Amino acid sequence: MKKNYRKILISIFTFVSGLYFFLEYVLPEKIGTFQFGLYHSHISRGFIVVGTMAIGLGVINIVRVHGVALIRTRKGWINSFVLLLGLLVMFTVEGxxxxxxxxxxxEWKSLSDLRAYSERVRSDYIKERIPAHxxxxxxxxxxxxxxxxxxxSSSFLRESQDTEEAAKISADYYAALEVLRTRALSLSELYYEREGEGLQAEDDESSFSLQESLKEYTALQAAHTALEQQxxxxxxFADDLSRFHYDNSGIAKSKSLLSNSFLFxxxxxxxxxxxxYIATAAYRSFRIRSAEAFIMMLAAVIVTLGQIPHGPLYVSEDLPLLRLWLLKNLSTPAFRAIYFGAAxxxxxxxxxxxxxxxxxPLATEDNE
Amino acid sequence: MPEIPEYWSIGWWEIFLAGFSTLAIYTFLYKENPLYRIFEHFYIGIATAYGIIATIRFFVWPELLKPMLGLDRIEFPDGTMSEEYENLYLLYLIPVCFGLLFYCILTKRHKWLAELVIGCQLGYAGGLAFKGTFSELLPQLFDSFRSFYVPGSVADSLTNIFFVVTLVTSLTYFFFTFKRVEGGVVESASSVGRWLMMGCFGAFFGSTIMARMALLVERLEYLIHTWIPAMVS
Structure with a gap:
């Protein structure tokens, strides 16, 4: 009885999970004031997250199967050892x-995001009069x-004289930072003056004309734009410098070695x-024992020769066109016929x- | 011609090991052997780890953990944040916890809880299948029934007729609801469909051969133009 409840619960979960996506497809976007797909991206992502949580299962199984083989020195334990070694090394290096x-x-973002900060200070000052100095x-x-x-030494933006290129990037970056600092200081002074005048204007409103305000405002805008550009x-430059340090770090080199020497x-x-193996399969398939085999071979030969330079060079210049025609007008409709049925x-x-x-797939005799 | 790195440098080792790995895999062409199996297992190990880290790096961290922990926001020099924390992201804890039930599959007693998550994923796939199937199927269906007469172009008209005939006859091959009579219309159309599908399979086969050959050529090119010069030098 208890197990029957479980089965019903699983069926309900299965049905409800699919129901949302079915309704999302068949219902209009808006039903009156109710917007059905308002949180669609979050819900979809939620389901992807559920699936993603299974990533550890593969590792657990691999470690379990090969770990046991290694510990008990079963036949082929060296292979298991190499597999686990590869897993561990790649985890360490990639991680x-x-x-x-x-x-x-x-580290790079702490610099590049200063643009957004400058925009916010300007916007707060203009819209809400929040002091900016x-x-x-x-x-x-x-x-x-x-x-x-x-x-x-731990910073990715540290100065480097390792190579001529690195020294140049470092020099450019620190010069750019210096200019940035100067521009920030002049903007700060502008705000200081402005905020000071603002205080005086509160005492004597007549001394603060609209024209002067506009002039000041334009100057502030220009100073902000100059700062953001800088x-x-x-x-x-920071991106180039940090990339240089990263590329020359031991981790990046180990990663490159592992990827370029083994993975790829x-x-x-x-x-x-x-x-x-395809070549040997081709030998078996293309022996012309019937008209159908002949058609198959002919199509394969046209497609193969039409794709390599030797076809148009030694057989016919029209081969690439013929290949394309075959793919578009023979292969596509025949494949679609199969696809429609399969879909x-x-x-x-x-x-x-x-x-x-x-x-x-997990059902056993006792919980069916 | 690629630049040959200095002897015994990291670059040289990279090339040496890449070539050696390639040759170790090709030893399988002679027969199954321990060297091939070792490298095959090593590949499985590194590819698994790479896949998992890639999932974490490109999905779990930026799409889930970073927004949930509020780390995708920027702290400005004045201590304010670039944007407000969206509490909705905390709701992701529900799918995270629910997804962790997958691991109940490892225990006999609580295995049914894993079935709950698997059922949820199957239902999700089932619900999405409507959208996926129809959004892919219908445009192809509309495109397939082309006009038999293209004004001013006999070639295009004939091509369209050939296209529709190929599609219909190939479909007929899979019709089993009609009674097939030797020499009848359905049987003849089905037979034509079979011939045309053979042409389709041949074209597919040719494309597949070329894709694999491209990989083989790339490997051989690497061995000849990079690996051998690096070893000889």
Whole structure:
């Protein structure tokens, strides 16, 4: 009885999960004032998050299967050892590279985001009259702090004389920071004067004309724009410098070694092995034993020769066009015919799954 | 011709190991051997770890953890934040906790809880199938039934006729609801469809061969133009 409840609960969960996406597709976007898909992106992401949580299962299974083989020194335990070693090394290197790259971006963002800060100070000052002088002073202090990382060995924005290129990027970056600081200081002075005048104007309103206000406002706008442009320039140099430090770090080099020496070559070699087996399969398939085999071979030969330079060079210049015509007008409709059937069958299968009419792959005799 | 790195430098080791890995995989062409199996297992290990870290790096961290922890916001020099924390992100804790039930599959007693999550994912896929199928199927269906007469172009008209005939006859091949009579219309159309599908399979086969050959050529090119010169130098 208890197990039957579980089965019903699972069926309800399955149905409700699918129902939202079904309704989202068949219902209009708005029903009266109710907007059905208002939180669609969050809900979709929520379901993706549920699926993502399963990523650890693969690792657990691999470690369990190969760990046991290794501990009990079963046949092929060396392979298990190598697999686990690869897993561990890649986790360490890729994980460290990820953390390091995040730290680099965070450091870079602390500079590049000063543009958004400048925009906010200006907007707050114009719209809400929030004093800006002190806030720009804080920006100057922030730039000072960034400049202080010049000799910090853990910083990605530290000065480097390692290569001629690095020395040049460092010099450009620190020069750009200096200009940025100067522009921030002049903006701070402008605000200081303005805020001071504002206080006087409160005592004597006649001394503060509209024309003067407009003039000051334009000057502030120009100073902000100059500051923001300089932030962009400094951020570009900062990106180059931090990238240089990152690329020359031990983590980046280990990652490059692991990727370029093993991950990419092994993957490419593994998949290119199929070229040999396809060649032997082609030998078996293309022996012209029937008219159908002949048609198949002819189409394959046209497509193959039409794709390589030798076809148009040695056989016919029209081969690429013929290949394209075949793909567009023979391959496409025939494939669509298969696809239409498969898609409808897939939909029927999906509905069966949604309505829990299919047996669960995990079902055992006792919980059926 | 790529630049050959200095002997025994990291760049040289990178090339040496890349070439050696490639050759180790190709030893399988002779027969199954321990060297191939070691490199095959190593590849599985590193590819698994790479996939997991990539998922964390490109989805879990930026799309889930960062916004949930409020780390996607910027702290300005005056201590204010670039934007308000969106409390809605806390609701992501629900799918996170629910998704963690996947791990109940490892226990016998609570395995049914994992079925709950699997059921949820199957339902999600089932519900999405309507949108996925129709948004992909219908445009292709509309495009397939083309006009038999294209004004001013006999070639285009004939091409369109050929296209529709290929589609209909290929579909007929899969019709089993009609009674098929030897020499009848359905049987003849089905037979034509079979021939045309053979042409389609041949074209597919040719495309697949070329895709694999491209990988093989790339590897051979690497061995000949990069690996051998680096080893010889």
């Amino acid at each position: 460290s590279a990820f953390l390091s790259s995040e730290a680099r971006v965070t 002190a806030r720009i002073e804080l920006l100057v202090q922030h730039v000072d702090k960034i400049q202080a990382s010049k000799n910090d 932030v962009r320039v400094a951020a570009e 070559p092994l993957g490419a070699a593994m998949f290119s092995l199929l070229a040999f 409808l069958a897939g939909l029927a299968m999906a509905v069966r799954m949604w309505l829990s009419l299919e047996q669960s």
